[in-house]
Amino acid sequence: MIRFDQVTKTYPGTTRPALGNVSLEVLKGEFVFLVGASGSGKSSFLRLILKEERPTKGKIHVLGHDLTTLANRKVPYFRRSLGVVFQDFRLLPAKTVFDNVAFTLQVIGKSKGFIQEAVPDVLKMVGLAGKAGRFPHELSGGEQQRVAIARAIVNKPAILLADEPTGNLDPATSAGIMTLLSTINANGTTVLMATHDSGIVDTMKRRVIELISGQVVRDERQGGYQTQAIPVQDFSIGERQQVHAVNAADAAPASVPPVTAAALTAAAPISAPAAPQTASFYVPKQRPASEPPAPGPNTASAPPVPPPLVEPGGDA
Numbered sequence: 001m002i003r004f005d006q007v008t009k010t011y012p013g014t015t016r017p018a019l020g021n022v023s024l025e026v027l028k029g030e031f032v033f034l035v036g037a038s039g040s041g042k043s044s045f046l047r048l049i050l051k052e053e054r055p056t057k058g059k060i061h062v063l064g065h066d067l068t069t070l071a072n073r074k075v076p077y078f079r080r081s082l083g084v085v086f087q088d089f090r091l092l093p094a095k096t097v098f099d100n101v102a103f104t105l106q107v108i109g110k111s112k113g114f115i116q117e118a119v120p121d122v123l124k125m126v127g128l129a130g131k132a133g134r135f136p137h138e139l140s141g142g143e144q145q146r147v148a149i150a151r152a153i154v155n156k157p158a159i160l161l162a163d164e165p166t167g168n169l170d171p172a173t174s175a176g177i178m179t180l181l182s183t184i185n186a187n188g189t190t191v192l193m194a195t196h197d198s199g200i201v202d203t204m205k206r207r208v209i210e211l212i213s214g215q216v217v218r219d220e221r222q223g224g225y226q227t228q229a230i231p232v233q234d235f236s237i238g239e240r241q242q243v244h245a246v247n248a249a250d251a252a253p254a255s256v257p258p259v260t261a262a263a264l265t266a267a268a269p270i271s272a273p274a275a276p277q278t279a280s281f282y283v284p285k286q287r288p289a290s291e292p293p294a295p296g297p298n299t300a301s302a303p304p305v306p307p308p309l310v311e312p313g314g315d316a
């Protein structure tokens, strides 16, 4: 579904690659977390999948397309199979919830009849059935992210890319968003999510790809946020913090075998040698151990697991 073959991305005017010689495969239906310190290459990875950036070296295949040879005129059609969600929602402020979602469908030429059926269906799925007439500024952050997710999935993409979708949300609201993304994944959409949220990754136990300085240093089924964590440091300022340390600059390239279909059916986790110790620190967002990871009694803002996507009829 997504395959990177020895992909290197070096931005113009820079010497160190944002991604270096990355080879991996993501299969249909997987839920994959991309983790790594700020600047490790997560967003670059997602942008390459969208063909917003071109690899400097190597090949990328997405949904059967070789992106290095895909003609520019075909890119808009290719992108219809991908949904994207960002940390900052990116809604159109002057449009209602309904119109924000409908806009995506109008742009690709769907009929009014299709839109009138598909938009309410998807708003119901994301738990916003009663809020179609509101404007973004009349919604909470979690609700705005639900609109953004509705917009991303209304055309039933094969792949959903999410770049820190819970980055601006509190833990309870984040849990509701993760329930929603899990449901979307359970309905058949492959999900790739870049995140710094250790609590979410540790709770979900999905495949984790960890980047350090553009290198894949870990690719693990049912992984945690950082199994290579270097444990506790005491900063003597405020609370004692758990610091997971990685040295982006000094990380040795890891010899990680690419994840293939065969590897994913094997029993053992796929993991790489530990990163070396370190001078620069990334402090992940801390989630209290007592806090439940999924919607529960203290997650009032999170609706129950939404029903499966309803197939809208009347597509023109």
Ligand SMILES: Nc1ncnc2c1ncn2[C@@H]1O[C@H](COP(=O)(O)OP(=O)(O)OP(=O)(O)O)[C@@H](O)[C@H]1O
Pocket: 011, 012, 014, 017, 018, 036, 037, 038, 039, 040, 041, 042, 043, 044, 045
């Ligand atoms: N357009 C660009 N031009 C030049 N360098 C860039 C560009 N975009 C990203 N980079 C560099 O590439 C590296 C990887 O950046 P990227 O945004 O992919 O990291 P990230 O892991 O997504 O970071 P964050 O968690 O902060 O979003 C960084 O060193 C960054 O400065």
